[in-house]
Amino acid sequence: MKMWACAGTKTILDGVRKPGWIKMMKDCHMNGFLVTSFDVTNAISIDDVVKVKHILDEEGFDMIGIGLPLGHPEGLDTPCYTFHEGWHIRRDIEGNLVRWCNAITPQLIADTRNHMEELRDIGIKAMFWDDDLRQGNYEGDVQGCFCDECLSEFSETYKAILPGPVSRTALKKLIAKVPVGLDEGQMSLREAWMKFNCDRVTRFMKETTVDGMQNGIMVMHRGDRRHGIDIADIRRAVPDCLFRVGELMFDDKSFEAPGNKRALVESVLRHMEQMGDISRIYSESTVYPHGALTPENLRQKIVLERKCGIENINLMGVERMNSVAYYEMLRDNYECFAEIQKEFTLETLDRVE
Numbered sequence: 001m002k003m004w005a006c007a008g009t010k011t012i013l014d015g016v017r018k019p020g021w022i023k024m025m026k027d028c029h030m031n032g033f034l035v036t037s038f039d040v041t042n043a044i045s046i047d048d049v050v051k052v053k054h055i056l057d058e059e060g061f062d063m064i065g066i067g068l069p070l071g072h073p074e075g076l077d078t079p080c081y082t083f084h085e086g087w088h089i090r091r092d093i094e095g096n097l098v099r100w101c102n103a104i105t106p107q108l109i110a111d112t113r114n115h116m117e118e119l120r121d122i123g124i125k126a127m128f129w130d131d132d133l134r135q136g137n138y139e140g141d142v143q144g145c146f147c148d149e150c151l152s153e154f155s156e157t158y159k160a161i162l163p164g165p166v167s168r169t170a171l172k173k174l175i176a177k178v179p180v181g182l183d184e185g186q187m188s189l190r191e192a193w194m195k196f197n198c199d200r201v202t203r204f205m206k207e208t209t210v211d212g213m214q215n216g217i218m219v220m221h222r223g224d225r226r227h228g229i230d231i232a233d234i235r236r237a238v239p240d241c242l243f244r245v246g247e248l249m250f251d252d253k254s255f256e257a258p259g260n261k262r263a264l265v266e267s268v269l270r271h272m273e274q275m276g277d278i279s280r281i282y283s284e285s286t287v288y289p290h291g292a293l294t295p296e297n298l299r300q301k302i303v304l305e306r307k308c309g310i311e312n313i314n315l316m317g318v319e320r321m322n323s324v325a326y327y328e329m330l331r332d333n334y335e336c337f338a339e340i341q342k343e344f345t346l347e348t349l350d351r352v353e
């Protein structure tokens with residue numbers, strides 16, 4: 001088992017200046033850090049990333065990059081704009097902007113690949129694409145980007161099987177809710193749209209993979225092909241791909257709600273079954289917002305993840321684990337976590353509370 005913690009460059013640069021911070025991380029047996037190196041606002045300085053890399057090297061910690069090229073769904077009051085030429089914000093089935101969620105375009109892939117090369121050149125060996133590399137939000141039905149540009153690209157890609165250009169209205173009938181009674185033609189259009197979106201995510205993973213670095217994707221709670229995530233396809237395209245599983249249940253209320261621990265375990269197990277080699281799988285042991293999952297509930301969450309067989313426990317993120325109690329819990333429970341053997345299977349889910 002390895003412990004990892006996710007943090008921004010500023011958190012680490014500030015942290016190392018505080019007496020005892022490094023020791024606290026070492027006392028927790030932290031193997032390394034996932035460090036945010038690139039986001040949709042392009043606000044992270046590569047010089048800071050280099051500084052962090054040097055510090056972590058000197059202190060004996062591993063470092064993985066984390067990038068957020070697609071942004072993350074936010075509240076309606078969040079400003080919604082894109083910061084890069086050739087990128088665009090997704091539009092939902094009604095044509096409204098999906099705030100802070102970019103569509104995957106060739107320029108977005110080219111820009112993120114450049115960042116991968118930059119990281120590789122400073123000696124970073126792995127990267128995770130985060131929050132979240134997908135084309136749909138949590139729990140929605142089949143999604144994607146329904147802007148005119150993406151609809152034209154879809155119509156062009158599938159022109160051999162389509163009677164003509166596809167409109168948002170035509171797709172709406174097929175994907176607004178779980179479709180019942182669709183005929184064969186409608187089903188194949190629905191499937192083609194899903195494949196179109198999955199192919200974008202898979203293409204992103206393939207084309208941002210550079211020699212000398214492992215590439216990784218986060219798979220959200222219950223994420224699947226409806227959201228553009230086709231794990232089997234991604235593994236074919238990037239055979240040594242890293243995966244993060246889990247998410248959600250990151251505050252006490254959701255973690256303690258009846259049935260949610262089981263839902264968490266079920267999603268993790270279903271994803272792990274498709275991901276293969278467990279040494280490449282990382283957890284999402286998330287506290288969000290600040291302090292919202294108490295140290296005791298975080299401990300219980302890690303126990304569940306260990307019982308699923310996860311070998312890399314990834315704490316998301318250091319900024320929100322804002323009391324020493326978290327680190328004392330991690331220090332005091334490290335041996336106990338390490339000893340836990342895989343126990344849960346999809347067949348024995350009823351053992352989970």
Ligand SMILES: [Zn+2]
Binds near residue numbers: 089091146149151
């Ligand atoms: Zn679009």
